[in-house]
Amino acid sequence: MNWITNYVRPRINSMFGKRDIPENLWIKCPETGEMVFHKELEDNLWVIPSSGYHMKIPVDARLKSFFDENWYERLKLPSVPQDPLKFRDVKRYTDRLKEYRNKTGLDDSVVVALGSVEQVPVVVACHDFTFMGGSLGMAAGEAIITGIMKAIEFERPFIMFAASGGARMQEGILSLMQLPRTTAALDMLREKGLPYIVVLTNPTTGGVSASYAMLGDIHIAEPGAVIGFAGKRVIEQTIREKLPENFQTAEYLQDHGMVDMVVARHDLRPTIARILRILLKLPPSSETAQPDDADMPEDGGPKRLPATADQPAAA
Template identity: 55%
Template sequence: MAMADQKNDKPARPAAPRERSGWLSRIAPGVRKAFQKRADTPENLWVKCPETGEMIYRPDLEAALWVTPSGHHMRIGATQRLKVTFDDGQFERIAAPATVDDPLKFPDIKPYGEKLAATRKALGEQDALAIGYGTIDGQPAVAAVQDFAFMGGSLGIAVGEAFIAAAKEAVKRQVPFVIFTAAGGARMQEGTLSLMQMARTTLALNEVKAAGLPYIVVMTDPTTGGVLASYAMLGDVHLAEPNALVGFAGRRVIEQTIRETLPAGFQRAEFLVERGMIDRVVTRAELPAVLGSILKTLTMGRAPSKAA
């Protein structure tokens, strides 16, 4: 019986330590909160200008459509581009056809399929080209936007299919087709299949032009490689944002090939306007009004579309 009593006897718990009453605990609760770190404060409240290095307050930069005080046009995502282009930021999102993710089973340090999955998760987009339908300064149009953040906006099967879908949607609705280009060229992980999209997108544009519909290209930074060599240079009107890089091959590659130093500003939008390759350089804030004016002029006398 004595042994049982010893087993049931539990050691007493040590007394809980008293809360230390420092000076911070004695002041008003509202003042205490002022010293605490706010969990809802964004870490990226300031953004560095890529051109000047100036730190810019993020809300001010967003209000300026991501154009810095120096006039540098920063790159923006596909959804944001559609919002600032269409009236009141309202548009109908048009889904692109599903495609095979890794047709060539491209070998790399990190598998191509995993890269695609990670990029889709980070950006919330299926691929580098997004499509929307709405009105631009009152003019109905289908707009497609390439996002350079999605694997350099590279032209692959998915981008080709999305471009064709956008062109067919424009023909179906009998409205103009506007595209914002931004690409480093063809997608190397898809090899020849990516190069085939240059021809396929050109054929899709033939349907747009056969229907008598305007096709407007807005080149953003950068527009290069196979994209420039295909649908970026087939527009009825070519616009560009200020200082956008536009060219097929890089400056250094060209200089090494021809063994000459290229002039200052070579392959920049303003340089190309002077030589007739681009019709006009337009700031981001002015783009909707300029596009609306062009679309209105090019569709003058045409019966309103059923979709509109």
């Protein structure tokens, strides 16, 4: 045994050798190519500081930045059959679900949360695009319907942050059935006179854009978000015409009346709070303190949700 070769050299290499560096330490702006330090991007709500390009934001970061005091409660969601069609492509659907659950820490692509926005209690459903492209399946549909029912029960506005590639093909017709189911639930919300606000993020496409994402009382979009049903290339090949350069962007849809307003991510919270106070006929937040239950309106105003054991706080 050579003491220098087998012991000294490995010790020296371990001290001065190449160290592993996280691959996502620097993030490239898709618009300008600029490299941005990941911590700077996180502190800026995943918006490129120089160009204003809106990157995809993790669902937990979005919810914390949206709710008062960065606090919210995750709603416990009902379970659904995992693989009703026994679907398999290059891998089994159950294995694919397990992979994304380990990767994201989520059960499925939609999270429902309870909290308040500038003292207005709300229910929020949020797609996470990193979970199978935010696709809509039975679990996501059940999550949205559960959130709507909770909003009806406690007389709260319902807010949807949409980001999806559409219906989940691994569940076939069962995923498409979530379109009429969520639509019917929204009709119940509307009958109660409760506001439904949709925030369209990048991208919102497919069956999601053909159902609940386009049924809001107010439609808000983040800058540059791609919004539409079929892709631009598919449409061009079908109609054999060249489409405008900014076709299916948030700004294009606003110009053509499909979106009410385009709002930067930093301004979403105060904008939505202001809209809710107008719709609910509440005084401006600067003129009110934290309301008590006795001060809340009895004819359709939001009520506080009492704490329950089956609603664990978010991490």
